[in-house]
Amino acid sequence: MDYAPIIATKRARFQLLEDLMGQPGFFDDAKKSGELTREHRLLGNLLASWDEYQKQLTELTESQDMVKSGDEELAAMAEAEIPVLQKRIEELEQQVQFSILPPDPLEGRDxxxxxxxxxxxxxxxxxxxxxxxxxxxxxxxxxxxxxxxxxxxxxxxxxxxxxxxxxxxxxxxxxxxxxxxxxxxxxxxxxxxxxxxxxxxxxxxxxxxxEVDFELKADEVRIEVCRSSGAGGQGVNTTDSAVQVLHIPTGTIVRCQDGRSQIKNKEKALTILRSRLLERKQQEEAAKYSxxxxxxxxxxxxxxxxxxxxxxxxxxxxxxxxxxxxxxxxxxxxxxxxxxxxxxxxxxxxxxxxxxxx
Incomplete structure (x- = not known):
């Protein structure tokens, strides 16, 4: 497969990101700058692998020519080097292929x-x-x-x-x-x-x-505050800090009581709820896999x-x-x-x- 056209497109995108990252205010939007910085890093890795791949191909051609040169000493050295170069070229080609694959948008997440x-x-x-x-x-x-x-x-x-x-x-x-x-x-x-x-x-x-993955509508979420129970320390057991969140459309329930703060427990419960709902969506997508x-x-x-x-x-x-x-x-x-x-x-x-x- 000819990867050159794909690499040319990737190199142009990399240069565009270089220019964007050098502009004032680039990091003002932490979320967007984080996404673009990660894309820049991945493209940089791809281009480095590609450049090294091209270099090794050139060295392989030169070694193969040396084998035919008629100089026995040079031919012997080149012949010993060829398997090493071929192995390295195979590794680099695989790295390039992997880097070309469309990334999973969720892969970079916590x-x-x-x-x-x-x-x-x-x-x-x-x-x-x-x-x-x-x-x-x-x-x-x-x-x-x-x-x-x-x-x-x-x-x-x-x-x-x-x-x-x-x-x-x-x-x-x-x-x-x-x-x-x-x-x-x-x-x-x-x-x-x-x-x-x-x-x-x-x-x-x-x-x-x-939050952009799922809009938790107020009429679809029921939040209840109750007294903590079980192990967790005296401070937890004597405060109404436990929070239970019910997502009504799916029946998903999350309960958090580890922290002493009701607000923190609510934040944690909503974090878990969103991730479980995203998991449901992922499983639906997984059904489409071969x-x-x-x-x-x-x-x-x-x-x-x-x-x-x-x-x-x-x-x-x-x-x-x-x-x-x-x-x-x-x-x-x-x-x-x-x-x-x-x-x-x-x-x-x-x-x-x-x-x-x-």
Missing amino acids: ALVEVRAGTGGDEASLFAADLVRMYSRFAEARGWKVETLESSPSDVGGFKEIVMKIAGEDVFRVLKYESGVHRVQRVPATEAQGRIHTSAATVAVLPEAE AHRRSLIGSGGREEKIRTYNYPQNRVTDHRIEMTVYNLDMFMEGRVDQILDALLASDLQERLAEAGLR
Whole structure:
């Protein structure tokens, strides 16, 4: 495929953004400037890959000519260099292809990560806490910010349910493949006979919705204030700070009671509500994807079993791409890049095929 016309268009757009970013008042509109700055960065990466790709192609041609030059020493050096150049050219072409793909408008957003204990009782709640710690460590390593919006602790120190907001660069793009059922196989701390139990927790990763995504009309939202209950500290338990929001058309209910401020709890509840409504919209869009792509990466639904964590074997298996790694101990410390990168690569390959770039 001839990428030159596409690159020419991208280069013109990059120059336009360069000019815009140099104008006074560019950063007055934080939202718009943020979007354009991200587009500028992505285009810059594309053009850098393309320029390097062209350079390597030239070097490959020169090396191939040297092989035919008749100079045995130069020919031997060039022949050794050709496989290295070919491999690098293949990598750069893939980078260019990925960068040409139309971006998902939600990829650059922050994310809400919901973790819920599933089957397995107390052990499931402890595993949910382990997943929260795993994602928090991963976020910390990336320089992302983690904020708990709502939580329901269990009696044994785990979580029945927790909602976190993770903010930073391309959070949703990186974490969106984590939605689904996570299964754990291990010996619970409470198991006297040393038997392995199987438990599960459900993860849902939602792009943070903005007010423009959904207009929450006053007559479609019912907001109730009530007294907090359960764990949360004396200050929380003695104030009417809990807020429950009902979206009447969909029946979606969100309750927030973690904070002492009624206003803050209302803001958090509306943030979660908007993101859950956006998730519904996403699932409708996902139904339009090809059956092959859904089978490759999955629908992203909460009900889909995506991964098994086997402690006795120190093993993590992602069932969507049939990938197994034997570093569960490090994985649970937040070093999840290997599987996340493989999921992203698999998804991008399918998107390339759908776009006719493969």
